[in-house]
Amino acid sequence: MESIARPVWRWLDFAGGFAEIYPLMSSSHLDVRYTAQLARLDLTDDEIATFQSQLSQVLEYVDQLKQVDVDGIDPSPYSDAEFNVVRLDEIRPSLTHEQAIANAPQKANNLVMVTKVIE
Amino acid sequence: MSSEFLSIVALRKAISSGQVSPADAVRAVAAAADKVDGSVQGYLSMDVESALAEAENVDTSLPLGGVPIAIKDVINVEGQPCGCASQILKGYRAPYNATVIDRLRAAGAIPLGRTNMDEFAMGSSTENSSVQKTSNPWSLDRIPGGSSGGSAAVVAAGEAIAALGSDTGGSIRQPAALCGCVGLKPSYGRVSRYGLVAFASSLDQIGPMTHTVEDSALILNAIAGRDRMDSTSMDHEVPDFTAGLNGDLKGMRLGLPKEYFIDGIDPQVLEAVHRAVKECESLGAEIVEVSLPNTEHAVAVYYILATAEASSNLARFDGVRYGHRAENPSNLLDHYGRTRQEGFGPEVKRRIILGTYVLSSGYYDAYYLRAQKVRTLIRRDFQSVFENVDALVCPTTPTPAFRMGEKTSDPLQMYLADIFTIAANLAGICGISVPCGFANEGGSQLPIGLQFMAKSMDESTLLRVAHAYEQSTDWHRQRPANFGF
Numbered sequence: 001m002e003s004i005a006r007p008v009w010r011w012l013d014f015a016g017g018f019a020e021i022y023p024l025m026s027s028s029h030l031d032v033r034y035t036a037q038l039a040r041l042d043l044t045d046d047e048i049a050t051f052q053s054q055l056s057q058v059l060e061y062v063d064q065l066k067q068v069d070v071d072g073i074d075p076s077p078y079s080d081a082e083f084n085v086v087r088l089d090e091i092r093p094s095l096t097h098e099q100a101i102a103n104a105p106q107k108a109n110n111l112v113m114v115t116k117v118i119e
Numbered sequence: 120m121s122s123e124f125l126s127i128v129a130l131r132k133a134i135s136s137g138q139v140s141p142a143d144a145v146r147a148v149a150a151a152a153d154k155v156d157g158s159v160q161g162y163l164s165m166d167v168e169s170a171l172a173e174a175e176n177v178d179t180s181l182p183l184g185g186v187p188i189a190i191k192d193v194i195n196v197e198g199q200p201c202g203c204a205s206q207i208l209k210g211y212r213a214p215y216n217a218t219v220i221d222r223l224r225a226a227g228a229i230p231l232g233r234t235n236m237d238e239f240a241m242g243s244s245t246e247n248s249s250v251q252k253t254s255n256p257w258s259l260d261r262i263p264g265g266s267s268g269g270s271a272a273v274v275a276a277g278e279a280i281a282a283l284g285s286d287t288g289g290s291i292r293q294p295a296a297l298c299g300c301v302g303l304k305p306s307y308g309r310v311s312r313y314g315l316v317a318f319a320s321s322l323d324q325i326g327p328m329t330h331t332v333e334d335s336a337l338i339l340n341a342i343a344g345r346d347r348m349d350s351t352s353m354d355h356e357v358p359d360f361t362a363g364l365n366g367d368l369k370g371m372r373l374g375l376p377k378e379y380f381i382d383g384i385d386p387q388v389l390e391a392v393h394r395a396v397k398e399c400e401s402l403g404a405e406i407v408e409v410s411l412p413n414t415e416h417a418v419a420v421y422y423i424l425a426t427a428e429a430s431s432n433l434a435r436f437d438g439v440r441y442g443h444r445a446e447n448p449s450n451l452l453d454h455y456g457r458t459r460q461e462g463f464g465p466e467v468k469r470r471i472i473l474g475t476y477v478l479s480s481g482y483y484d485a486y487y488l489r490a491q492k493v494r495t496l497i498r499r500d501f502q503s504v505f506e507n508v509d510a511l512v513c514p515t516t517p518t519p520a521f522r523m524g525e526k527t528s529d530p531l532q533m534y535l536a537d538i539f540t541i542a543a544n545l546a547g548i549c550g551i552s553v554p555c556g557f558a559n560e561g562g563s564q565l566p567i568g569l570q571f572m573a574k575s576m577d578e579s580t581l582l583r584v585a586h587a588y589e590q591s592t593d594w595h596r597q598r599p600a601n602f603g604f
Contacts, residue, residue, distance in 0.1 A: 030476055039430060039475040040437070041468060042456035054530050055473055061531055062419040062486070068493050075491030076498055078321045078351065079307045079547020080575050085350035099214045103441035114439055115454040 030055055122604035127186050127281055127334040134185045141174035141185030141229065144280070148187045148231055151278040151603025158601055160253050161263070161272035161279075163192055164200055165232040173229050181227030183341055188223060189232040189282035191270050193240055194325065195314040196220050196230050203316050204248040205238045207436050207443045207462025217314020218349065219283060219325050219342045226341035234269030234282060238464045239433065240290055240318045242266050243536040246527055247466045254523075255298060256599040258563035261520040264294030264536075270328045271298040275566075278603035281329045281338060285315055287322045288421050289515075289540025292552040295328055296515035296568020299554045299597065301589070302328045303335040303582075304540075306575040307547035308353035310339075311346030319428035320351075322421075322544040331595060332553060332586040336360035339578060355576050363583040366590050369403035373584070374508035378414035379539055385518040391556030391567040392514045395588060399512065402587050407508060411500040416493050417542040422534060423477050423490035424545075430474030436462060469530060494545050501546045505574040510584045514539055515552040515568030519560060539570060549578050551585045554594035566594075 032052045036043045043051070097110070106113035124130045124139060124147075133139040149167045156162050170187060179185050195201045195213035197220075202208040220230055237247035245253045245268025253268045255261040256276035263272040267284030271294035274282050284291040286304035295302025303326045310325045317323060327338035340361065345354040375396065380389070400406050438444035438458030445461055448454035463471070477486035504511065517538060526533045543550040555569035569588065573581035589595055 029482075032472055035472050035476045035479065038479060039471050040434075040452070040455035040459060041463070041471055042460040043468065044460075047465070047468065051469055051472055054469065055476075057531055058422060058473065058534075062423055062490075065416060065419050065423075065489050065493055066485075068413075068416060068489075068496070070489060070492035070496070073492040073495050075488055076494040077491060079494075079498060079545065080353070087347060087350075095214055101440075102214060103211050105438060105442065105444035112440060115448050115451050117451055119450070 030059060122277065125277055125280065125604050126330045127183065127337050128331065130186055130280055131184070134179050141177050141179060142171055144185055145170045145174050145187050145229060145231060147604070148279060152232065152273070155276050155278050155601050155603035156273070158254060158259055159256050159272050159276045159278070160251050161234055161269040161276065162189070163202070163204065163233045163235050163250055163269070166199060167231070169198070170229050170231045177227050177229060179227065182337060183223065184227030185229065186227065187229045187231035187280055188338070189234050189270060189273050189279040190220070190230050191267050191282070191284050192233045192236050193285055193316045194219065194283060195316070200233060201316065202250070203239045204236045204250050205462065205464065205467070206249045207459070209443060211441055215314065218311035218346045220314065222342045228341065232273070232279065234267070234273055236269055237266035238467050239316070239429070240266040240285055240287055241429070241466050241470055243289070243293060243533050244521070244526065245269060245294070246523060247464060249464050252523065255520045256601040257299065257565055258520065259601065261522055261563070261565070262297070264297035264520065266290040267302075267328060268294045271295050271300055271302065274298070274300045274328050274330060275599060276601050276603055277598065281327060281334055283325055284328045285323055285325050286544065287319050287425060288544050289537040291326045291328060292515050292540050292550055292568065292570060293537060296552040296570070297520040297566060299566030299594070299599070300328055300330060301332055301335050301551065301553050301585070301595070302326065303339065303551045304543060304549060305339060305343065305578060306549040307544070308351055309355070309549070309576065309578065310342050311349040311352045313346055313348035317432040319425040320432065321428060322425060324544070332551070332582055332589050333361060333364055335551070336364065336582045353576070358579055360578055360582050363579050364586040365583070366587045367403060368399055368584060368587045371404045371510070371584060372508040373399055373404045373406050374409035374504055374511045375406060376409050376411045376414065376504070376511055376513055378411050379513035383517060384514060385558060387558035388514050388516070388518060388567050391558070392569055395555040395569045396512055398591055399584070399588055402591055409504045409508060409511070411504060411542070413493065413496045413500050414542055417497060417545060418534060418538055420490045420493045420497065420545060421541045422473070423486050424494065426470045426474030427478050427487050428474070430471045430478065433467070433471055438462070466530070497542055498546045501548055501574070509573065509580050511572040513570050515570040519558040519565035519567060543572050548575050549573055549581050551581055553585050553589050554597070555592070556594060557597070
């Protein structure tokens, strides 16, 4: 683990050329165009090219985690949290109809207009 | 109203004695913003009229009675804009109050002004705001830090008595350090997140940004505690956080984590921090070197977990119930795709892509699950260290404020600006940044921050240590040339 540690910190005064530090690692199977579709996010060709290169660098950086021995270690979805918190099923004050739809981008007849779902 | 009232403690004394009214305080903050915010640009908006109306009816006997507090644009205040500095929430007005706002008001405080931030709190320089660039009051061509850069800048520039920020990976402590004010990230679960627009739900926490440590303790007194509207808020005793602020460090053991003193730290930052550690020793603390061996992985773990959670949380911005909607969509996928393309800025898009990728089929185990396991190791590092020391002391940031535009094209460099603050969020512990000196760069005096960290729910110790150090120095009394009061 020591051998991984030092290059990471060297990033503090390092501006570019990540491949020099991790010449043998190329983890990235990231397909930005496909992932953007999963995220329901249109991107321009320029954005796709830029993100592909920037995020490949980030993924190479996070590949250091593959060197950590995590055998038998439980995951931490939270740092400290109480699990299975329940509440009484009771009626409480909530937004009025007008408040709830006040921010809707398109409204008609006191309802939210949505884009056609069924062709 | 003179600048001697520019802290909660001082303002409260003046209000209690009748020397100053809550309306005077609101007007003074508005006047200070008029004077200096044209160049600092920390505020996105300020509704002075409604604050003055609130000031008329406020109970001045309450602990924060009549104190105006600036609010980061990610926290809902009913009737006010809450845009997260994003185009996708342009024009959005909050239909309800965050719990912290109800609690601040119950303690007599008056929310005044919305502060600028990185879009959806994603960033370390506030340059990702889609609305405006905020300047560091100490040097206007430099960044104020982020993501709570607006809150830090308006406090440091003397155009706010205090502010609220939010901290997911350092977004309170890092800008506080770079602007020269106090910034407290409470332990995870200490403060309700209800009404805080979610970025990474297992890491986000709201906290105060103030002129003094005692002021932060006063705000924490008001906002801490279990809230039924946030199931992750903890049912833990809320003591009076001002009670232990006695200036004494006798019997305290402070740990110096060796992984936070490494090559690449600006020499002036390192010198200031070492001087501060000596000061703590002279106040009676015992200094011991400790090790947090998994620190080196914190940034990598963070950028997997935070982006994963963000990609899920930001799925709600779909242009249906609120926010921006693309015009004339040809079908539902076009509606979603273009709404989000037009509404989100580059950094938010970048993180949505990364987060979606690490959660996607085939990569979940390799990235997301593995990062959660390394997070466990990082938590254990802190748990074992806190068996031997009361608090940790280290730099808040590796460098002073950098120039605008210096890191915008290199996301990884920007991410590494949070290298010393991220682990506290992953472990759920509390941390605070206090001013500890200045770096001289290109003729500018740039603030340096000292970070203390303490175990989860031990803000009393954290604040006691930070207060003792602060009161033994003059750094928190220094003021930038761009000063409103």
